[in-house]
Amino acid sequence: MRIYFPSVGRCLYSSRARFVAAALVLAVPGGASAATLVDIATDATDPRNLADTEPSIAVSPVDPTKIAVVTFSENWGPNAMAPVWKSDDGGVTWRKVFQIPQPAPGVFGPGDQKIAFDSTGKLYVAELGSGPRDFIYRQTGAPDAPLTPGVAYGDDQPHLDVDKTAGGSCLNRLYSPWLNFGLANPRSTVSDSINFGAAMTDVAVGNTAFPNRTSRIALAPDGKAYVVYKTREGSVPFSLPGSGGSDFENAHFNVMRSDDCGGTWSALGATGVSVHGPTAVQTLFTNNFGNPTKGKVARARSSDAWIAVNPSNGDVFVAYVSRDTTGFSQIYAARSTDRGASWTSTRVTDGTRHAGYPNVAVTEDGVVGVLYIDFDDSGPATLFSHRFARSLDQGATWTDEVLQTMDPGPLANAASGFLWGDYEGLTAAGSTFYGVFTGRSIGRAVAQLDPIFFKVDSGRQPSLQYAVKFVCGKPNTPVAAPGQYFTAINVHNPARQPVAFKKKIAVALPGEKAGPVTQFFDVKLRPDEALEIDCPDILKHARARDFLKGFVVIETSFELDVVAVYTAAGSTRQVETLFIERVPQRSLQSGLPDLVPVNPQPSSGKFGFCRRDPSGGNLVVTVKNQGVAPAAASHTTVNFAVGGTVSPVSVNTPMIMAGASVDVSAALPPGCFRPDCSFQIVVDAAHEVAESDEGNNGADGLCLG
Amino acid sequence: MLVLPLVFGLALPTAGRGDQASDVVKILSTRTLWGKDFPAALSSLPHWNRIDERTVALFPDRILGATPFRTAEAAQPTRVALSQALSQTRPSPAPAFVELLRGLTGRPFPFQSDVVQSVDDDSYRVAITDSNLQFLAPRLTVKQVETGIGRPEAVTTQVIQSERDRRPVALTLHSYANGAIIFAESDWMPPGLIDRVILNVPVVSAIVFRGGQ
Numbered sequence: 003m004r005i006y007f008p009s010v011g012r013c014l015y016s017s018r019a020r021f022v023a024a025a026l027v028l029a030v031p032g033g034a035s036a037a038t039l040v041d042i043a044t045d046a047t048d049p050r051n052l053a054d055t056e057p058s059i060a061v062s063p064v065d066p067t068k069i070a071v072v073t074f075s076e077n078w079g080p081n082a083m084a085p086v087w088k089s090d091d092g093g094v095t096w097r098k099v100f101q102i103p104q105p106a107p108g109v110f111g112p113g114d115q116k117i118a119f120d121s122t123g124k125l126y127v128a129e130l131g132s133g134p135r136d137f138i139y140r141q142t143g144a145p146d147a148p149l150t151p152g153v154a155y156g157d158d159q160p161h162l163d164v165d166k167t168a169g170g171s172c173l174n175r176l177y178s179p180w181l182n183f184g185l186a187n188p189r190s191t192v193s194d195s196i197n198f199g200a201a202m203t204d205v206a207v208g209n210t211a212f213p214n215r216t217s218r219i220a221l222a223p224d225g226k227a228y229v230v231y232k233t234r235e236g237s238v239p240f241s242l243p244g245s246g247g248s249d250f251e252n253a254h255f256n257v258m259r260s261d262d263c264g265g266t267w268s269a270l271g272a273t274g275v276s277v278h279g280p281t282a283v284q285t286l287f288t289n290n291f292g293n294p295t296k297g298k299v300a301r302a303r304s305s306d307a308w309i310a311v312n313p314s315n316g317d318v319f320v321a322y323v324s325r326d327t328t329g330f331s332q333i334y335a336a337r338s339t340d341r342g343a344s345w346t347s348t349r350v351t352d353g354t355r356h357a358g359y360p361n362v363a364v365t366e367d368g369v370v371g372v373l374y375i376d377f378d379d380s381g382p383a384t385l386f387s388h389r390f391a392r393s394l395d396q397g398a399t400w401t402d403e404v405l406q407t408m409d410p411g412p413l414a415n416a417a418s419g420f421l422w423g424d425y426e427g428l429t430a431a432g433s434t435f436y437g438v439f440t441g442r443s444i445g446r447a448v449a450q451l452d453p454i455f456f457k458v459d460s461g462r463q464p465s466l467q468y469a470v471k472f473v474c475g476k477p478n479t480p481v482a483a484p485g486q487y488f489t490a491i492n493v494h495n496p497a498r499q500p501v502a503f504k505k506k507i508a509v510a511l512p513g514e515k516a517g518p519v520t521q522f523f524d525v526k527l528r529p530d531e532a533l534e535i536d537c538p539d540i541l542k543h544a545r546a547r548d549f550l551k552g553f554v555v556i557e558t559s560f561e562l563d564v565v566a567v568y569t570a571a572g573s574t575r576q577v578e579t580l581f582i583e584r585v586p587q588r589s590l591q592s593g594l595p596d597l598v599p600v601n602p603q604p605s606s607g608k609f610g611f612c613r614r615d616p617s618g619g620n621l622v623v624t625v626k627n628q629g630v631a632p633a634a635a636s637h638t639t640v641n642f643a644v645g646g647t648v649s650p651v652s653v654n655t656p657m658i659m660a661g662a663s664v665d666v667s668a669a670l671p672p673g674c675f676r677p678d679c680s681f682q683i684v685v686d687a688a689h690e691v692a693e694s695d696e697g698n699n700g701a702d703g704l705c706l707g
Numbered sequence: 708m709l710v711l712p713l714v715f716g717l718a719l720p721t722a723g724r725g726d727q728a729s730d731v732v733k734i735l736s737t738r739t740l741w742g743k744d745f746p747a748a749l750s751s752l753p754h755w756n757r758i759d760e761r762t763v764a765l766f767p768d769r770i771l772g773a774t775p776f777r778t779a780e781a782a783q784p785t786r787v788a789l790s791q792a793l794s795q796t797r798p799s800p801a802p803a804f805v806e807l808l809r810g811l812t813g814r815p816f817p818f819q820s821d822v823v824q825s826v827d828d829d830s831y832r833v834a835i836t837d838s839n840l841q842f843l844a845p846r847l848t849v850k851q852v853e854t855g856i857g858r859p860e861a862v863t864t865q866v867i868q869s870e871r872d873r874r875p876v877a878l879t880l881h882s883y884a885n886g887a888i889i890f891a892e893s894d895w896m897p898p899g900l901i902d903r904v905i906l907n908v909p910v911v912s913a914i915v916f917r918g919g920q
Binding site for chain 1: 826864866868870871872873874875877894895896897898
């Protein structure tokens, strides 16, 4: 069963949000920015009404319509296999494939789990069995055949990812972080494998000075591997409502990096870099997420951090929990543009409710998504909301929508103390986010917890379109001269970064009739790569066989080289005509760009603009194009006050697409700190860009000496 | 305490509540539910009572005390106390259990105490265990229990947290005799299989033995 939820602003309280959502479902189903919700389980596939908790999701890089999810659904045993939920149609329908056998006699489970694909679309699952021991299951046969368990390794909460970068030095390296409870201070550890789990090599990471927890991994397109973990530094005397005990602890969320395929993890120092600076944050550590006096509650002990990498430019993002001055546990997103050396954080949530369980993912068009949960206990029962937030400007600003709000109280299979599990699932492929959470069932005979799949576009509107005429096949009616027509559309990525685009087929019918238009299909090209869209591809996407005419429509936010090659053969079946056309781009956006300097920490006023690179010698300035059209390359000037005079520093600023941001660095002039350094930022200082608002190009900043 | 059990459930309206003692006698006398060593388990109850263990869990091959300890060393004094208790004489069985306990009356307790780590929460528990023990009927199911003694008075859920992040054990508790005897399923085991039977030591012991023991 599917339902559509339109976006709901973050300011709506959940009871109102539910009403508005329901009303808007009726009014505008399938709104442009809506997430599509699908209950993965059905009465047929889940006859025992299991809770299906702690879901994890992966999308095949070969075919994004193939999606796999694991949840706590059914156990393996001596004569039984645990299941993987699979979709072959982009998440519309789901099968329950029993293919995780008992890894060894007497080992029960699953106790924890995570799922991933490799670059060829083969499936891998990390599983915790009793013992406790971890196992990597790898696909060695047909996609639905029993998976093959690897060697026993590890301990608590194994996670998983596989390097998919073609041509990279770490291609097919499998990584599995886990927590070693066998030490006085539990320690984050990463096991890696060159044979997909048949053998594993353990490498201790983390920090031995404190107990570690929440070990998560992300892999970058340049082959670098990142883990985030937290150091537990003592409880905080602050309670969640109705709890009475301590539900928070001091912690640092640290990122470590490996530049040698997991061999060592010291690229950012022995214990890594704190994403929020030297001061500890207060994070959740509780079995009482919610209000125990108003219904069921959830466990949130390793439910406070996640890491992801922008697949296009390698920027690293960490979503983490911090109880801030609002008094609420909030979701923050930290971004690093220098491979983990330095970080800038912004708050994702709005400071009005306790929130936790963040997952983060980044689409290929650079949009950051955060899945999280908050609760509202202002009424008689605690209402939990699964929410999804997006940022189109690298985390500077966020919008979010309520995916679902539920009261787990009446749901018989919702076990208080665990509810959805320690985490949920979020990933990205192309320009689409794919997620799964354990929420209230949709369309089941018995209302219960179920795995709920959602899919949502990044929300970044493509700015460019290429409409390429095609003629394919042999006409049976006299709409074209007799013969065989061929079209080959060549697409080249001239950029130095991967480019995601999407394509669809618009069929043109004779007799002035409009033909069908297919859905968009996501495509990705790495730097300097090219591909060809030819007649068999077009006919396949259009589900046509014989003669077909129309347009292949390509939409993207980045400039491409698109060249169509038309050939036709006559009665000799040899080529008789050859025509090559370079297809011009069309701007999809009307209006003007609008460049502004972005304050990364607005609550700090002009001090917020003081962002220095790791060397300390450069001021980092974020320039955002908040207009509706691309901004051409320009110059940003920083006027530093030095000894009573102004010392301007001008830096090149590249083209910025609508809604996007870039960071530029201006060298701090000698003598600026006397003792403080004040400055003024002016974007488009040379008036090279015609903007919709020319009056918002400046901002004052101050760095304390 | 290491564990924080959270119990939510639903009382079944069809389950009648009779006299607790007669219900206990009926349940413990239903031989299809129990294994060959069940009499020994019953005979150990006064000893558990003597060390103030209020609840014990009967697994197919072991009896576990309910008190959790952080380390095996911390559990040793209690294990020694149980061992000493086991060497002492037991009270005479009540008439309804004379036949069941006939082979054990007046003889030393046949099994040793031990300290084991609980798979529920990784704590250490005092236990009576041996690989050949058989306290429950092999592969006992909820269906067999209901066939033998009827539907439970209440079915509830108990989540047992450990200090680790693995999926917690969720027990489905089928309560009989005002909660004195609970047949429990574990979500780590195949569905419908009884994982353990939880006995209220003072209550059951007082019914099984003369003199309120």
